[in-house]
Amino acid sequence: MQQRWLGISRVNARSHFIVLLAAHLSHLLSFDPSIHQSIQRDKPVLDTHQSLSVMLQAARRLCQVNRVAAAGRRLLNSSISTTSAIPSNDVTVMLITRVWPEPSASAASVRDYSLLEIMSNAAQWLHDDPTTPSENSGGSSTNNDSNNSGGYSNSSSSGGTTRLVVASAAKDSPHREAISTTLYDLDTRSRYSNQALDADPIPRRIK
Amino acid sequence: MMMITMMNSNAEAVRIEINSDSFDQVLHDIRPNIVIFDQFITEEQVR
Numbered sequence: 632m633q634q635r636w637l638g639i640s641r642v643n644a645r646s647h648f649i650v651l652l653a654a655h656l657s658h659l660l661s662f663d664p665s666i667h668q669s670i671q672r673d674k675p676v677l678d679t680h681q682s683l684s685v686m687l688q689a690a691r692r693l694c695q696v697n698r699v700a701a702a703g704r705r706l707l708n709s710s711i712s713t714t715s716a717i718p719s720n721d722v723t724v725m726l727i728t729r730v731w732p733e734p735s736a737s738a739a740s741v742r743d744y745s746l747l748e749i750m751s752n753a754a755q756w757l758h759d760d761p762t763t764p765s766e767n768s769g770g771s772s773t774n775n776d777s778n779n780s781g782g783y784s785n786s787s788s789s790g791g792t793t794r795l796v797v798a799s800a801a802k803d804s805p806h807r808e809a810i811s812t813t814l815y816d817l818d819t820r821s822r823y824s825n826q827a828l829d830a831d832p833i834p835r836r837i838k
Numbered sequence: 839m840m841m842i843t844m845m846n847s848n849a850e851a852v853r854i855e856i857n858s859d860s861f862d863q864v865l866h867d868i869r870p871n872i873v874i875f876d877q878f879i880t881e882e883q884v885r
Contacts, residue, residue, distance in 0.1 A: 725870035731851060747849060754871075795849040796868050 722758055723794040724750045731799040747795065754793040 726746055854864055 723868060723870045725868055726849075727854075733851075750849070796852055796870065797849050798852045798854045798864065798868075 721791045721794070722754045723796060724754045725796045725798060726750055727798050731797050746797075750795045750797075751793070754795070758791055758793070 728746065732743060852864060852868070
């Protein structure tokens with residue numbers, strides 16, 4: 632069985648809430664020259680799972696991932712965990728970012744492409760996760776198959792679907808810069824919160 | 839430079855407001871399994 636290093640902590644296998652910190656792409660690229668060289672050669676940035684692993688390695692070097700992950704978990708758990716998890720193979724990956732191209736944009740940058748790759752790999756990891764419920768109850772998946780126009784697959788070998796959602800403020804919105812403030816607040820709040828959450832060991836080998 | 843068209847990415851773009859209760863509703867609607875932040879927090883503090 633394939634083994635992967637994952638610098639994240641499982642929150643709840645039932646609810647599947649996992650929060651990752653993706654190190655800033657500029658940091659990520661500077662940490663691993665091979666990634667930069669790969670981009671320069673116009674080859675795919677990273678292999679399957681590799682980008683997630685490298686991203687988390689970079690985050691670990693910056694010694695922040697555990698603290699931020701705990702903060703993010705609280706944000707999500709406070710909003711969602713009161714709802715019961717629906718067993719399903721469907722996976723939704725959400726990216727919160729300050730800047731994202733408008734839907735009408737003709738092309739994406741290396742940064743955008745890399746973030747999509749990270750999202751796709753994270754979804755695939757969850758699909759492959761042996762603790763993911765094997766039964767697909769149908770449930771209340773909100774995946775929109777009609778938007779499957781190629782590029783990134785929204786199905787998996789496990790039979791579930793993958794939904795990638797990018798959340799950002801509108802281009803002219805004053806909230807755009809405020810996203811940074813919110814993330815800073817989360818980080819600050821985490822220092823006074825549950826020590827047990829913050830003490831989760833990373834990385835953790837998951838089979 | 840690697841380029842892809844955003845229209846072929848299959849990624850849905852959602853506009854959000856920060857420090858707003860509407861974001862809670864967004865999370866409820868999307869019900870994400872994984873959330874990824876693309877910013878390194880300390881960098882934000884010193885920028």
